[in-house]
Amino acid sequence: MAEKMQFTKARIAAVEPVPGKRITVYDETQKGLCIRVTPAGAKAFYCVRKVEGKVEWVRIGDAAAVTIETARTTTAEIINDIARGTNPAEQKRIKKAEMTFSDLFAEWVKECKAKGKKSLGNDERNYRLHLQGIAKKKLSEIERTHIRTLHRKVTTGAGIYQANRVLALTRAVFNFGIKTLDIPNLTNPAAGLKMNREESRDRRLHLDEMPKFFEALATEPNRDMRDYFMLSLLTGARRSNVLAMTWAEINLDRRTWTIPGSKAKAKDNIVVPLTDAAIDVLKARAEASGAQGWVFPGSGATGHLVEPKKAWKGLLQRAGIEDLRLHDLRRSLASFQIDAGVSLAVIGKGLGHHSQQTTAVYARLAQDPVADAWQKGTDAILVAAGVKKTAEVVPLKKGRKHA
Template sequence: MSDKIQFTKARLSALEPVPGKRVTVHDLAQQGLCVRVTPAGAKTFYCVRKVEGKVEWVRIGDAATVTIETARTTAAKIINQIASGTNPAEQKRIRKTEMTFSDLFAEWVKECKAKGKKSLGKDQDNYRLHLQGLARKKLSDIQRADIRKLHTALSGKSGKILANRVLALVRAMFNFGIKTLDIPSLSNPAAGLKMNREESRDRRLHPDEMPRFFEALAAEENPDIRDYIMLSLLTGARRSNVLAMTWAEVHLERRQWVIPGSKAKAKDNITVPLSSAAIEVLQARAEATGAQGWVFPGSGQTGHLVEPKKGWARLLDRAGIEDLRLHDLRRTLASFQIDAGVSLAVIGKGLGHHSTQTTQVYARLAQDPVADAWQKGTDAMLVAGGIKSTAEVVPLKKGGKRSA
């Protein structure tokens, strides 16, 4: 068998495999083009050239599906690329080892865990639910149009806010790949894409809703759900902090709950004042369950109560209240404090808000006015709910009954 022939369909079909040996036959019409025949009879087009003293084999494709004309045109292009200083074989080797989007996310998770990123769970959920279409793609294959299309689709299907969070995650991941992993020639396809405009949510429990809310809460048969929701309202703390509250953080004698920086969004300790009503709830729990470990223990992996979505839905249904989220309880306390004339700076200190501008103000405040603000806010809510007079606190009892 000659190692050089004029390629035709008939001649390529006539090439016979050689047992135990791979045979290479070159085309007389196109320099560098050859076909390799395996012992099993498979035939593949290659362009073979010497690049910087090394013989490189660039695969063109299966001879059963790629035409001779296409193979010759491709071989000519490869030779031109080599002449201009590009090594297609090296590019293919680089591409073969290039990260996929799922590889990048795995590295992102490692980095976030090392830094203790609190929103990592949400990132993982968004990746699992909304980014699987990108998971297997090579990073260089992900185009700006792909991300824009994804953002638009999510905006219509899942809401503008969630779409923004997913876009922000993709943008942050690519920036991480560029700046931290130093991935060569990587660009960020999400950079500069416009976020949806987000309207600030201003939902709160209004004074006319408070009696129905407290009546429904008193009727809740699960004491953990009842106390969790009550403390969320009375402290204005974030959901995750109330769920993970421990007795070691609670100081009843000082009327304080100190959330450690490791659990706080801004990494600083947050001292939450405990009003008289909040202390009564905690004292009742301590007597019933013992003041050890979690304030709201649970049987799941975390060891404490997880967000009681069913219990919350049950409460709203009993109260006939719509469009109220657990986080709105935090806003409710702040709004009642504002209504009572408490300054924004004092409120921000107790809520653990953190910014360069406001922290300077908060740092100069003593804790006493903050505690007074919490007492005023919770008193105002309980008065509006019809379960407290302005002069005394009346504890909430199951079934809607109040103690004298």
């Protein structure tokens, strides 16, 4: 078989594979251009040149996809690059070894786990749902246009708040690669991109909505869901903390729930007072299933209950309430406490708020006024809902336990 020929489409097609051997045929027109044929019959164009005493094979592309003219032009450009001191084969090797965004994200997750990042679960969810379009791209291939387009897409599909969280996550991952991993020549394509304008949310359960909310809650067939929503409202705790509540954190005698600093946003322990209604819910759960491990155990990887979106949606539909999020329950308790005349400092201590302006005030507060504030707030909620009178508690009608 000829080792050199004038490349034409027909002649290349006529080159037959040799069993057990990869053959090479050079082009008579363009120096350095050849076609390699595998034993299986796959054909690809290569540029072959000696660089610094070593023969380098630079793959141009499949013969079925790249025209002969393009292969010749590309070969000429590669030879010119080599003459200027560039080694295209070495550049390809570097690029092949370069991290993808998914590689960098995996390293970032390891760092976050080591530091105990509280919102890592949300970050991993955003990566899984919204960042797969750039996950397999090499870091050097990701441009600002990619991130800008991504931000607009998430804004349209999932909303302005979610899009901003995804943009912030992307920015943080790239900054980690630059500042912590010291990846050479890496720039942050998300840096400087404008976030969506976010309006401050002030949604709460209003006085007229309370009876409808509690009526719908009483008909919730799944006891875990009913108790979870109830405790979310009565404690004012963050969603993630209620989901991951453990019996070891609960002291029914002292009527407190201590959220450890490792789970708290401000990294300080939060002592949440447990009101009469909250104690009733917890005692019933302890009697029904014991008081070991998670308060809301689940069958998933976390071991506890996870985002109850379906049950929450059903509850709102039964109640005829719109635009209410789980986090709004936290705001609802604080709102009823304010209506009852409780000071912002006392509320802040029980909710675990942390700021330079209020930390000193919170530190001097005893637990008694905080516990009193929680009782006042939840009493106001239950009175508004019609399930509690001024001095007498009427038990919430229980739905059947979900099988």
